[in-house]
Amino acid sequence: MAGLRGFIQGQNTGVGTSLAWPAGTAAGDLAWLYTGGSLPQSGPQSSGWTPVGHKAWWKILDSSDLAGPLVVTAERVKAAVFYGADRIGATSQQASIKVGAGDWMVVDASRRSGSCTPDGTYRLGTEWVSVTGFTQATLARAASGAGTLSIPVTSGTDAISYQVVAEALPLAPTLLSPTEGQRISTVDLPRFAWRHRGGTLRYSIVELVGPMGTRTLRDDGTLHTGTWNLAPTEAVTLQAPLAAGSYTWRARTENYAGQGPWASPATTFHVDEPPSVGAITVTAVAGTLTARVVATPTAGYGSIEQTRVTIAPASSASPESDAVWTSGVEIGATVDETAPPTTTWTNGQSLRAWVTVWQTGGISTTTMSAPFTVSWTPTAAPTVTLSAGSPPMVSVEGLAAGRRVEVEQQLDGTTWTPLTATTAVGTSLDVGSPLLASGRPVRVRARQAAQASGVWLWSAWAETATQTLPPVGCYLVCDADRSSYLLAHLVEEGPREWVQGLTVSHGLGGGTARVDRTPEAGRSGHMVLRGDTTAEVAAIGAWLAARTTFWYVFPPEGQGLATPQEPIRMRRITPRSTARTAQTGLIERRHLPVSWVEAL
Amino acid sequence: MSDWRAVVASPAWVDGVTAEHRVISARVEAVGVDGSHVGWVPIDAARISFDGTQTEQWQADLTFSDPDLVPYSPSAWLDGRSGVRLRIWWHLHTDGGILEVPVCTVVAEDPTGTDDGTLTGQVRGLDPLAIARRGGYGSRTISVGGMTVTDAITHLFDALVPGWPISVTPTTVTLPPVFDLWDREPAEDWTEIAGMAGMVVRTDREGTIVCAPPEPGTHVGDWVDGPTCPVVEYRWEQRTSSIPRRVVVVSTSPDVTPPIVGVWEHPDAASVQIITETRVESSTVTTQDAADSLARLTGQRWARRQVAVTATIPQRPDLGYRDTVSVVRPLSQLHGLFEVSGWDLTLAGHDQPPALMTVSLMTRLED
Numbered sequence: 009m010a011g012l013r014g015f016i017q018g019q020n021t022g023v024g025t026s027l028a029w030p031a032g033t034a035a036g037d038l039a040w041l042y043t044g045g046s047l048p049q050s051g052p053q054s055s056g057w058t059p060v061g062h063k064a065w066w067k068i069l070d071s072s073d074l075a076g077p078l079v080v081t082a083e084r085v086k087a088a089v090f091y092g093a094d095r096i097g098a099t100s101q102q103a104s105i106k107v108g109a110g111d112w113m114v115v116d117a118s119r120r121s122g123s124c125t126p127d128g129t130y131r132l133g134t135e136w137v138s139v140t141g142f143t144q145a146t147l148a149r150a151a152s153g154a155g156t157l158s159i160p161v162t163s164g165t166d167a168i169s170y171q172v173v174a175e176a177l178p179l180a181p182t183l184l185s186p187t188e189g190q191r192i193s194t195v196d197l198p199r200f201a202w203r204h205r206g207g208t209l210r211y212s213i214v215e216l217v218g219p220m221g222t223r224t225l226r227d228d229g230t231l232h233t234g235t236w237n238l239a240p241t242e243a244v245t246l247q248a249p250l251a252a253g254s255y256t257w258r259a260r261t262e263n264y265a266g267q268g269p270w271a272s273p274a275t276t277f278h279v280d281e282p283p284s285v286g287a288i289t290v291t292a293v294a295g296t297l298t299a300r301v302v303a304t305p306t307a308g309y310g311s312i313e314q315t316r317v318t319i320a321p322a323s324s325a326s327p328e329s330d331a332v333w334t335s336g337v338e339i340g341a342t343v344d345e346t347a348p349p350t351t352t353w354t355n356g357q358s359l360r361a362w363v364t365v366w367q368t369g370g371i372s373t374t375t376m377s378a379p380f381t382v383s384w385t386p387t388a389a390p391t392v393t394l395s396a397g398s399p400p401m402v403s404v405e406g407l408a409a410g411r412r413v414e415v416e417q418q419l420d421g422t423t424w425t426p427l428t429a430t431t432a433v434g435t436s437l438d439v440g441s442p443l444l445a446s447g448r449p450v451r452v453r454a455r456q457a458a459q460a461s462g463v464w465l466w467s468a469w470a471e472t473a474t475q476t477l478p479p480v481g482c483y484l485v486c487d488a489d490r491s492s493y494l495l496a497h498l499v500e501e502g503p504r505e506w507v508q509g510l511t512v513s514h515g516l517g518g519g520t521a522r523v524d525r526t527p528e529a530g531r532s533g534h535m536v537l538r539g540d541t542t543a544e545v546a547a548i549g550a551w552l553a554a555r556t557t558f559w560y561v562f563p564p565e566g567q568g569l570a571t572p573q574e575p576i577r578m579r580r581i582t583p584r585s586t587a588r589t590a591q592t593g594l595i596e597r598r599h600l601p602v603s604w605v606e607a608l
Numbered sequence: 609m610s611d612w613r614a615v616v617a618s619p620a621w622v623d624g625v626t627a628e629h630r631v632i633s634a635r636v637e638a639v640g641v642d643g644s645h646v647g648w649v650p651i652d653a654a655r656i657s658f659d660g661t662q663t664e665q666w667q668a669d670l671t672f673s674d675p676d677l678v679p680y681s682p683s684a685w686l687d688g689r690s691g692v693r694l695r696i697w698w699h700l701h702t703d704g705g706i707l708e709v710p711v712c713t714v715v716a717e718d719p720t721g722t723d724d725g726t727l728t729g730q731v732r733g734l735d736p737l738a739i740a741r742r743g744g745y746g747s748r749t750i751s752v753g754g755m756t757v758t759d760a761i762t763h764l765f766d767a768l769v770p771g772w773p774i775s776v777t778p779t780t781v782t783l784p785p786v787f788d789l790w791d792r793e794p795a796e797d798w799t800e801i802a803g804m805a806g807m808v809v810r811t812d813r814e815g816t817i818v819c820a821p822p823e824p825g826t827h828v829g830d831w832v833d834g835p836t837c838p839v840v841e842y843r844w845e846q847r848t849s850s851i852p853r854r855v856v857v858v859s860t861s862p863d864v865t866p867p868i869v870g871v872w873e874h875p876d877a878a879s880v881q882i883i884t885e886t887r888v889e890s891s892t893v894t895t896q897d898a899a900d901s902l903a904r905l906t907g908q909r910w911a912r913r914q915v916a917v918t919a920t921i922p923q924r925p926d927l928g929y930r931d932t933v934s935v936v937r938p939l940s941q942l943h944g945l946f947e948v949s950g951w952d953l954t955l956a957g958h959d960q961p962p963a964l965m966t967v968s969l970m971t972r973l974e975d
Contacts, residue, residue, distance in 0.1 A: 508959070509959055511963070516833055516837050517834045518835065522629070522922055524632055525629075526960070
């Protein structure tokens with residue numbers, strides 16, 4: 009049945025008045041509120057209130073309502089808080105109303121002058137006079153049984169009555185966890201959860217039947233022989249694991265109206281011994297770049313159905329996210345997995361293997377192995393030297409036949425760009441790079457890779473110091489392999505023009521020109537190369553024909569120029585042609601004109 | 609969807625696009641039907657014409673030389689079945705960055721090419737409404753009677769071009785109780801239905817079919833003779849030959865015998881230089897009042913001198929239909945506010961001088 013928790017003394021109020029809740033008001037209580045008068049936006053200033061009757065409201069309170077005072081905007085206020093109440097039901101315009109057993113009635117009473125009640129019976133607090141001059145009172149009375157309930161009021165009193173409907177008995181709670189047929193390990197602490205349905209939860213009883221007999225759960229997670237009423241909660245985690253076996257459990261809850269029925273049918277679950285992984289053997293022979301993990305697991309119930317092996321750093325707290333390699337979940341009962349050489353190992357890192365096995369019913373166990381390492385002898389870095397010359401030469405030593413070699417150059421002081429990539433035939437490699445003869449600080453680096461178990465193991469980079477190499481001549485350098493170049497003799501190099509579209513227009517009526525330009529799109533130009541012999545000219549022509557993109561490295565114009573020209577990456581834009589000068593000598597000379605455009 | 613309308617309204621754009629020294633460029637994007645980015649299209653040149661007085665406002669002719677663009681499968685960009693549209697962007701390079709505006713979004717299909725060792729290809733880009741109008745309703749009769757104009761237009765385009773982006777302004781105007789889409793040209797149907805709510809159906813710059821009340825234009829330039837005038841050339845035409853001395857309206861409705869005739873006389877009929885008699889036959893005119901009214905309206909509409917102007921200016925692809933420009937050119941007797949009705953623009957690569965564009969202005973009536 010419902011009860012009166014308390015009331016707020018009726019009073020005149022204003023905009024945003026704060027009122028304290030009655031002592032003991034708890035979440036789940038029902039608040040009834042009358043906000044009278046005609047201020048703009050009159051009413052409670054929080055959300056979730058249901059309007060009812062004449063300028064009245066009700067709400068089932070929750071913890072956020074009780075975190076602060078009740079804030080209202082109204083000329084006058086009357087309020088009462090009930091426990092065990094479900095809602096406001098009927099309303100009437102007299103001091104009497106039809107109610108059910110266990111209900112209450114609350115009345116908003118006012119009278120032009122003089123007291124609302126003959127003797128103050130059933131009045132909450134005292135009367136007072138509103139700004140309109142009317143005498144105001146709040147009345148409330150509990151029902152003894154179903155029927156018409158009334159409160160005596162003096163003649164001439166206006167009364168609006170509200171039925172405070174008591175909560176009905178709760179329904180059987182919904183059993184949430186453990187679920188029907190679930191299997192729990194003897195290692196885990198089972199968690200029981202259920203959902204109360206109907207009214208304010210006051211007590212729960214959770215009954216567990218198993219090999220130990222019938223028990224109920226206590227708030228501290230222990231098992232109680234007899235019946236234990238749990239304080240309002242909808243979940244309990246056991247303090248100790250259960251023994252292996254078959255169990256059933258059910259729950260019932262109680263509200264202000266009384267105790268509801270048991271949840272039916274009861275849920276059955278099982279507790280099993282978990283599987284054991286057994287001893288884990290890891291074999292990782294140095295230099296093979298592999299790690300073989302073997303274990304023989306045994307099941308606590310049923311059989312082993314799935315396994316997984318994960319290799320991660322030995323100190324990792326979350327091997328799944330730090331995994332260097334994982335076998336993934338494998339169907340089967342045995343563990344024998346090998347991480348292949350293509351795994352991204354870190355040489356000599358301390359690793360562990362985590363083995364997880366699942367048995368019939370889903371319970372799993374994860375065990376980690378002792379630490380092990382995967383190591384190999386790293387390839388020694390080669391030595392690399394850069395020497396001036398025509399063109400500058402890069403010498404790489406300390407190689408072995410069959411090893412891959414990469415050489416890179418830093419032309420701008422910041423970015424490493426490829427120079428060449430090749431396979432060594434001997435113990436040393438010499439490459440020329442005209443792009444290094446730029447008059448700017450440059451440097452070079454090289455590394456080599458030896459093969460182990462089919463995987464290329466790269467050495468560290470060996471770098472030279474920064475050097476400044478003077479420009480040494482005119483070269484054409486292949487863009488795909490910048491160690492492939494051609495010495496080019498120039499006859500002339502024409503003006504360079506930046507590619508751009510330009511339109512000039514003059515509007516009517518005179519005035520300045522309007523110029524529309526496109527963005528600049530690189531340079532274009534023309535040069536004429538020279539060869540001393542037919543073969544030389546043919547070689548230059550064939551070299552150009554075989555390459556769509558190449559670099560043009562050109563020495564500074566004039567003596568003593570501080571900043572040399574930057575090499576230009578370009579493409580040829582006219583067909584090859586040769587010109588014959590007047591033949592006056594025995595040696596034929598030929599000129600090779602090349603028109604080019606910059607390839608950005 | 610891009611916020612190009614905000615870009616065009618920004619002070620940076622207004623100052624930059626009318627500046628005397630500009631850096632401009634263009635590029636073509638391949639987009640899906642929903643506007644999602646598919647890739648960049650290596651187009652050599654695009655000739656775009658915009659005519660706001662037509663239902664199909666946009667048309668583009670594009671040339672290319674990249675062999676990768678020649679279609680070889682239904683998903684190739686220039687294959688009409690791929691659903692790929694070409695969106696042409698125009699860039700204004702400012703100190704604060706590149707401001708870009710979509711010029712138009714067209715559907716490209718039926719490419720042609722010449723291959724004489726090197727490839728030269730052409731493809732026409734069409735307004736999405738030109739494709740929609742080919743749709744037809746099939747053997748169905750789609751009843752849209754009693755629906756709001758919004759729902760009816762949505763249904764209509766759903767039948768013609770399902771899945772295409774459509775934007776219809778909500779309206780409560782409803783169609784007559786019986787209205788079927790069946791046998792007529794879809795373009796006539798959508799024009800009539802949209803017209804019931806005072807709306808028109810056009811494609812916007814992003815390729816969305818839009819049904820909305822006609823938008824008033826914004827004032828986009830002062831082409832006043834003088835130092836800041838951008839116009840390089842005007843072509844103008846004056847016309848008085850269509851001014852009628854008299855308009856005669858004859859009803860050809862079979863319900864009316866003898867035929868009803870309405871007449872309107874030009875107030876300056878005393879002038880012997882206005883000779884033309886205009887005759888109008890109408891099957892919907894059935895009363896004397898209607899005939900007189902039609903004669904009067906026709907006569908008053910054509911009673912004045914018409915001036916049509918085309919101007920050549922540096923590129924302004926942001927000009928929209930009915931945007932206003934004030935024109936003052938005493939030499940050609942051009943004064944007043946003109947509205948943009950369309951323009952022609954050629955865009956090319958970075959090595960080509962940016963071409964001037966010709967803007968057609970709507971005919972004005974002068975005394």
